[in-house]
Amino acid sequence: MPLLAIETSCDDTCAAVLDGPRILSNVISSQAKAHEGFGGVVPEVAARHHLELVEPVVEAALGEAGATLDDVDAVAATAGPGLIGALLVGISAAKGIAAARRLPLIPVDHLQGHVAANFLEPEPLQPPFLCLIASGGHTLLAGVRDHRGFELLGQTLDDAAGEAFDKSARLLGLGYPGGPLIQKEAEGGDPEAFEMPVAMARDPGLDFSFSGLKTAVLYRCRELGPEGVQERRADLAASFQAAVVEQLRTKLKRALKKGEWEAVALGGGVAANGPLREAVAALCEEMGVRLKLVPIALCTDNAAMIGSAARYTDAIPHPGYLGYDAFASGETKAAAPH
Amino acid sequence: MEAAAAAAGGWEAVDLLAVGLGPGTFTGVRVGIATARGLSLSLGLPARGVCTLDALARGIPETADSPVPSGDIATKRNSSVLAVLDGWRGEVFAALYAADGTRLWGPAVYRPEELGERVAGLEETPPAAGSGAVRFRQELARDGIPIADDSDPAHRVAARHVCALAAVSAGEEDRDGLAPIYLRPPDAERWRERDAFQKPE
Numbered sequence: 001m002p003l004l005a006i007e008t009s010c011d012d013t014c015a016a017v018l019d020g021p022r023i024l025s026n027v028i029s030s031q032a033k034a035h036e037g038f039g040g041v042v043p044e045v046a047a048r049h050h051l052e053l054v055e056p057v058v059e060a061a062l063g064e065a066g067a068t069l070d071d072v073d074a075v076a077a078t079a080g081p082g083l084i085g086a087l088l089v090g091i092s093a094a095k096g097i098a099a100a101r102r103l104p105l106i107p108v109d110h111l112q113g114h115v116a117a118n119f120l121e122p123e124p125l126q127p128p129f130l131c132l133i134a135s136g137g138h139t140l141l142a143g144v145r146d147h148r149g150f151e152l153l154g155q156t157l158d159d160a161a162g163e164a165f166d167k168s169a170r171l172l173g174l175g176y177p178g179g180p181l182i183q184k185e186a187e188g189g190d191p192e193a194f195e196m197p198v199a200m201a202r203d204p205g206l207d208f209s210f211s212g213l214k215t216a217v218l219y220r221c222r223e224l225g226p227e228g229v230q231e232r233r234a235d236l237a238a239s240f241q242a243a244v245v246e247q248l249r250t251k252l253k254r255a256l257k258k259g260e261w262e263a264v265a266l267g268g269g270v271a272a273n274g275p276l277r278e279a280v281a282a283l284c285e286e287m288g289v290r291l292k293l294v295p296i297a298l299c300t301d302n303a304a305m306i307g308s309a310a311r312y313t314d315a316i317p318h319p320g321y322l323g324y325d326a327f328a329s330g331e332t333k334a335a336a337p338h
Numbered sequence: 339m340e341a342a343a344a345a346a347g348g349w350e351a352v353d354l355l356a357v358g359l360g361p362g363t364f365t366g367v368r369v370g371i372a373t374a375r376g377l378s379l380s381l382g383l384p385a386r387g388v389c390t391l392d393a394l395a396r397g398i399p400e401t402a403d404s405p406v407p408s409g410d411i412a413t414k415r416n417s418s419v420l421a422v423l424d425g426w427r428g429e430v431f432a433a434l435y436a437a438d439g440t441r442l443w444g445p446a447v448y449r450p451e452e453l454g455e456r457v458a459g460l461e462e463t464p465p466a467a468g469s470g471a472v473r474f475r476q477e478l479a480r481d482g483i484p485i486a487d488d489s490d491p492a493h494r495v496a497a498r499h500v501c502a503l504a505a506v507s508a509g510e511e512d513r514d515g516l517a518p519i520y521l522r523p524p525d526a527e528r529w530r531e532r533d534a535f536q537k538p539e
């Protein structure tokens with residue numbers, strides 16, 4: 001029962017074809033180059049690129065899966081949260097594809113998608129588990145007890161972890177996207193060279209905060225001046241990265257201490273960070289819980305995870321979805337009109 | 339969209355998809371084109387884009403009593419016409435058309451005064467219609483541009499004109515030809531240009 005899924009919530013145009021929990025194709029067209037010069041994702045630029053890319057990406061996903069639309073029996077698309085203009089391109093294309101064939105449409109929550117990446121083959125992880133999702137758009141701890149949803153245990157109160165990476169990379173003159181560039185720069189640096197605030201360490205809850213860290217990088221850069229930054233760039237990158245990892249690790253440990261969880265999963269672009277993966281692996285070993293690491297291509301935004309979540313999301317039969325809209329970040333999900 | 343297809347006898351009875359390419363709101367233009375691309379891919383039908391100002395112009399001067407015939411591109415008007423859409427930020431999207439429907443200039447973004455001046459330099463003053471003509475009626479009237487009452491149907495872009503134009507256009511029949519007509523760069527690009535300009539080095 002192949003399912004076509006489309007994801008366009010941020011700056012990657014993605015389409016995938018799934019057969020149950022099996023990925024038949026998972027195509028991702030990154031726009032990172034288009035946003036490089038801006039040091040971050042520009043919503044209007046992202047939406048324009050999605051429109052150019054969505055159809056070729058869907059065709060590529062079908063082609064790689066060796067399928068045609070005749071084989072597809074439902075179309076899923078990310079409904080939010082995300083950049084509204086970007087989301088609308090994916091939802092509109094999905095509606096057009098589905099409506100032409102009177103197929104059901106499945107609007108998927110993007111965050112549930114990150115959780116559902118863990119349900120995919122090979123070796124799908126079954127709930128219950130604790131899922132740390134960290135990317136340029138979101139940072140949260142999700143308590144996953146079934147396939148259909150999750151409990152929000154904690155989230156960032158300001159910047160997302162990936163956003164802190166991007167902003168700090170810009171301050172250090174490293175470019176965009178910040179995550180991989182900082183990790184690479186940090187390889188030759190001393191993580192203890194600069195003192196960075198480990199925010200929320202004393203806060204008893206499970207929420208995160210990264211804006212103070214970005215400010216600390218800004219001050220260090222000012223003190224050092226352009227030449228000093230150039231000289232100490234590796235140390236600055238390493239110190240910053242270590243502080244982000246430490247905060248994520250601390251909160252994860254705190255959630256695990258309650259003893260409720262036997263498995264941990266990571267999702268989101270920041271989950272591709274090597275030192276974070278190592279720190280979480282060590283923590284899981286220490287706490288005696290299982291760690292599930294999906295491949296990096298399933299951590300960053302992709303449509304396979306949207307298809308995976310769609311399997312456990314109510315489909316809207318044709319033509320009930322023609323009036324369905326996307327929802328932006330910060331909005332509550334509108335009830336699907338039936 | 340569905341209702342129109344159903345009235346025509348279902349998608350099976352449709353052999354060409356037509357879509358307005360803008361100018362309009364960035365998001366609105368994209369929703370239309372993305373939907374058309376999805377339908378086109380799914381139905382295996384060709385899709386053609388039409389400049390929204392062309393479609394608007396085709397309905398000028400149209401009234402409820404004398405609609406412009408939809409099958410024939412020749413509009414049998416006796417004057418040139420000006421299609422003007424509200425472009426927000428105090429600006430309009432506009433284009434000028436000859437009596438036979440040929441686009442003479444535009445589409446482009448103008449301040450209403452700028453458009454008025456440009457039209458004032460023409461031999462004959464064309465009537466204007468569209469959301470921009472309604473919004474900037476006062477400014478455009480200063481240059482003697484006739485504009486019908488706000489309730490006049492000529493101010494609205496009719497989908498049948500989009501279809502009529504697509505049916506006769508010799509344009510790209512490929513879905514890749516469905517490029518939106520934005521007329522403005524994304525704001526961030528403007529900032530980048532401005533910042534680059536202001537940098538001393």
Ligand SMILES: [Zn+2]
Pocket residue numbers: 110114135137268300301
């Ligand atoms: Zn994401």
